[in-house]
Amino acid sequence: MILYPAIDLKDGAAVRLVHGEMASATVFNDDPAAQARAFQDAGCEWVHLVDLNGAFAGEPVNAKAVEAILGSITVPCQLGGGIRDMITIETWLMQGLARVILGTVAVEDPDLVRQAAREFPGKVAVGIDARAGRVATRGWAEETDVTATDLARRFEDAGVAAIIYTDIDRDGAMGGPNVEATDALARAVDIPVIASGGVSSLADLQALKAKGTIAGAISGRALYDGAIDLSEALKMLGDD
Template identity: 50%
Template sequence: MILFPAIDLKEGQCVRLIEGRMDSATVYSHDPGSTARAWQEQGAEFIHVVDLDGAFAGQPRNRRSIAQIVQSVTVPVQVGGGIRDLATIEDLLGLGVNRVILGSAAILRPKLVAEAVEKYGQRILVGIDAKDGLVAIQGWGETVEKTALELALEVKEWGITTIVFTDIRRDGKLIGPNLAATGELAKASGLQVIASGGVSSLDDIRALKELEDSGVVGAIMGKALYSGAVRLPEALAIARGEG
């Protein structure tokens, strides 16, 4: 199982939100590149980046910081947030981003997802964010009448093999991931699922590790790392089956 330290970008700074609310931002670093490098030095094998401003604006807003992150590490970087057209995908991949995550586009521009997968294959992921079981889009500002599983099965038809699943109610709260929903989504969809939202302890990592056979292949960690509740090297040992 891969653990992804998260770098959430707001106005060029590394921040954390609660339930995706921009007014809840806590700034952790003014230098996203050095933050990414620090996670790599602690053993991270992959970095997860979200352009928060982009998610709300519908187009990327932190390109310079994303480029800085990519240039600061040798491990792969995946990026999501406000990516709504092929030109933006091409630009990010051209910067050296390894994988691009499409979120609201899966609802608003499904043809883009299919096109991107056809062109870039497994370098394209879909992020499915759910609030009370329904898919949330536009920076989590609105929900649509579609469940996470319904959307997962749709994107699977378009060629997507891996999704990032976030339970918004748990994001940034350190109350543990929604293990039941995450495991059920992986089993029912047959997709590889990266869990996101609420990871708060080493026990949470152990519990997610037990879902690996169901298709849970990774977990994104944010506030637990930044607050010091979890040390990345210890979490990585568990993810590798050593703890």
């Protein structure tokens, strides 16, 4: 199981939110590129990036910070937030991003997801952010009647590389991930599922790994706060 350290970008800085509320942002590093290098130097295989401003604006806002990160490290990065058209997808992939994460458009324009997955095999992931099992879009500001499982199944044959499942109620709250819901989603589809939201201890990572169905886990605040020792986590997840 791969650990994806998270760098959430707001106004050019690396921050963490609680329950996705922009007003709750805590700045952890005003040099996101340096933070990315630290994750790489620690042995991380991937870095997970989110353009928080972009998620609300519907277009990239923290592009300079993302570009600085891409120019500073060699491990692959995935990015979500404000990516809602083919031009933006193509631009980011041309600049060296390994994977784009499509969230809002997965609900509003699923054909775009399918087109992108066809044109860029292995480089398109679907971000499914849910509150009480229902998908939320546009920076989690708008809730839908679509369930996470139903949305995931719509892309079963689309060729997407992964599904990133975030339980909004757990995100940034250090209360543990929704292991059972993530496992259930992973069992419902053949697409690799990455857990996000609430991963706050080695025990959380162990619980996710123990299911045997979950391809990866994203953690942010716990790494910055020191609640998860990164070297120990990478060793544990690397052991068979």
